Amino acid sequence: MKQMTIISGKGGTGKTTLASNFIKLAKNHIAVDADVDAANLYILLKPTILQTQEFTGGPIAYLKGECINCGRCEELCRFDAISDSLADIKFDNLKCEGCGVCEYVCPADAIGLKAEKQGEYYISDTFYGKFVHARLDPGAENSGKLVTIVRNVAEDIAYRENKELIIIDGAPGIGCSVIASLNGVDFVVIIIEPTLSGISDFLKIYDVVKFFGIKPFVVINKKDINEENRQKIIRFCASGNTEIIGEIPYDERIPFNLANNTFAVDDTESIAGKEIKNIWEKIISLEL
Amino acid sequence: MIISVASGKGGTGKTTVSVALAQSLGYCNFYDFDVEAPNSDIFLKPDINHYQKVYVKYPYFIKKDGVSFKACSDFCHFNAIASINEDYIFFEELCHGCGGCILVGPEGYVREKDAEVGEISKGFKSPGIYFFMGNLKPKSMRTSNIQGDLEKMLDRNQTVIIDSPPGNSCSMVNAVKNCDYCILVTEPTPYGLSDLKISIDVLKNLNKKFGIIINRDGIGNKELEDFCRQNSYKILLKIPNDINIAKTYSKGGSLLEWEPKMKDKFLGIIDEIEKEVG
Numbered sequence: 001m002k003q004m005t006i007i008s009g010k011g012g013t014g015k016t017t018l019a020s021n022f023i024k025l026a027k028n029h030i031a032v033d034a035d036v037d038a039a040n041l042y043i044l045l046k047p048t049i050l051q052t053q054e055f056t057g058g059p060i061a062y063l064k065g066e067c068i069n070c071g072r073c074e075e076l077c078r079f080d081a082i083s084d085s086l087a088d089i090k091f092d093n094l095k096c097e098g099c100g101v102c103e104y105v106c107p108a109d110a111i112g113l114k115a116e117k118q119g120e121y122y123i124s125d126t127f128y129g130k131f132v133h134a135r136l137d138p139g140a141e142n143s144g145k146l147v148t149i150v151r152n153v154a155e156d157i158a159y160r161e162n163k164e165l166i167i168i169d170g171a172p173g174i175g176c177s178v179i180a181s182l183n184g185v186d187f188v189v190i191i192i193e194p195t196l197s198g199i200s201d202f203l204k205i206y207d208v209v210k211f212f213g214i215k216p217f218v219v220i221n222k223k224d225i226n227e228e229n230r231q232k233i234i235r236f237c238a239s240g241n242t243e244i245i246g247e248i249p250y251d252e253r254i255p256f257n258l259a260n261n262t263f264a265v266d267d268t269e270s271i272a273g274k275e276i277k278n279i280w281e282k283i284i285s286l287e288l
Numbered sequence: 289m290i291i292s293v294a295s296g297k298g299g300t301g302k303t304t305v306s307v308a309l310a311q312s313l314g315y316c317n318f319y320d321f322d323v324e325a326p327n328s329d330i331f332l333k334p335d336i337n338h339y340q341k342v343y344v345k346y347p348y349f350i351k352k353d354g355v356s357f358k359a360c361s362d363f364c365h366f367n368a369i370a371s372i373n374e375d376y377i378f379f380e381e382l383c384h385g386c387g388g389c390i391l392v393g394p395e396g397y398v399r400e401k402d403a404e405v406g407e408i409s410k411g412f413k414s415p416g417i418y419f420f421m422g423n424l425k426p427k428s429m430r431t432s433n434i435q436g437d438l439e440k441m442l443d444r445n446q447t448v449i450i451d452s453p454p455g456n457s458c459s460m461v462n463a464v465k466n467c468d469y470c471i472l473v474t475e476p477t478p479y480g481l482s483d484l485k486i487s488i489d490v491l492k493n494l495n496k497k498f499g500i501i502i503n504r505d506g507i508g509n510k511e512l513e514d515f516c517r518q519n520s521y522k523i524l525l526k527i528p529n530d531i532n533i534a535k536t537y538s539k540g541g542s543l544l545e546w547e548p549k550m551k552d553k554f555l556g557i558i559d560e561i562e563k564e565v566g
Contacts, residue, residue, distance in 0.1 A: 040482055139460070139493060179429060198538075
């Protein structure tokens with residue numbers, strides 16, 4: 001069984017479009033949406049939820065007893081999450097990381113830690129195979145932890161049902177949830193646009209992928225919007241022996257298909273859809 | 289007044305809008321809070337005159353016969369240290385730098401050192417834009433530390449524009465929690481609408497005023513506009529879907545370089561926001 005993550009650094013470059021079309025073409029796979037705070041894969045896959053689980057993130061501090069206003073917790077909190085401990089103690093839930101230092105130092109045993117529900121994750125059935133996805137509560141922390149959980153669930157199903165591939169739709173950026181979506185995967189597809197900002201973010205995510213020793217394949221999306229930048233990407237990939245496995249042309253059929261709940265690879269008029277099919281066949285021949 | 293520009297979905301035009309706002313104003317403070325993938329410098333082209341490193345504290349453990357770090361390992365809520373007899377394994381990527389292990393561990397044998405997790409670049413763009421951009425070092429996961437240092441540099445007495453990271457999790461909250469008004473940029477596709485709804489939930493939880501800018505107007509469908517109308521959400525502006533905007537963008541050109549007349553529209557938006565914020 002192999003695992004593949006689709007990432008980009010920059011947002012909105014086509015991760016979910018690529019992932020959903022791969023899922024449509026794949027035969028023996030599990031799909032995972034690892035963009036837990038702005039999940040979109042469900043829109044095209046139209047899942048029927050089989051199982052819902054509660055996600056509790058890390059615990060945070062709260063006042064459980066009588067504060068004696070000693071100020072010790074505020075002094076030692078590294079995250080500025082406690083204020084006014086000399087008058088009317090306040091906890092900032094957005095800043096608290098749940099380290100437990102305040103609980104430990106409180107001489108009055110007045111502080112506790114409790115975990116709260118921060119989201120849900122789901123095992124679903126779709127017309128295109130099993131799908132594991134999640135919804136992080138708006139504004140919540142611990143997205144990396146939730147990504148790790150949905151991936152573990154998907155791995156269990158994949159082993160049990162003898163699937164040969166897990167297709168993971170990643171989040172933008174290079175932070176904790178992206179790193180959680182890369183941990184232990186066999187290869188990644190980095191999808192980038194030939195824009196200066198796209199290249200800047202690509203170089204950062206490329207660095208992360210190389211650090212983890214994961215094999216990257218590159219897809220250039222909207223390849224025709226800037227030839228000079230396209231050449232820059234080609235030169236960069238050639239110098240690092242990174243294969244560009246496809247170049248998707250700018251195609252207004254992509255948002256059209258999305259708005260009509262159809263897949264680009266099923267649209268005979270979509271030149272982008274045709275290229276995505278070619279990319280998928282290359283991935284199969286190289287990796288599966 | 290602080291205006292944040294955010295969007296659940298990535299690539300909808302947050303940086304495009306925030307840069308256009310700053311250029312239209314001419315005099316303001318600009319903060320790029322998208323520290324994992326900052327790009328505003330490409331479009332605003334400030335002269336960077338100062339780099340400030342961002343450090344977090346990590347513990348290190350001094351091994352000695354008879355000294356055990358079991359107390360540290362028992363305490364650590366992030367499982368960043370495992371202790372086996374007198375030996376230990378420290379997982380730097382799990383450490384939050386809370387300092388708990390120093391409090392509970394054998395005195396003098398747990399110490400701290402600074403580790404660089406990124407930097408903040410400061411610059412200036414004429415006529416009067418003060419520029420601050422956070423940049424997370426690849427492989428580091430301390431997004432919130434960079435944002436925290438940026439937050440300390442916010443000046444409420446100025447007109448402030450904050451370019452937020454994509455998404456609806458804690459890093460987006462850090463970029464909007466100080467604002468007086470949030471502009472949500474989205475596109476008229478099911479993806480754009482789905483992520484917009486979550487962003488609105490975040491802003492409502494934080495009691496923030498907000499308005500919506502629709503980018504790439506003309507693609508997708510009308511569901512987004514229907515949704516805004518039904519809920520009486522204000523649409524501040526529609527930016528047309530135009531391949532020339534994409535081409536200008538690809539070269540690092542801003543919306544005002546594509547169409548200088550956009551300046552008046554953005555100044556109109558600022559006026560409107562000022563009235564609403566009061």
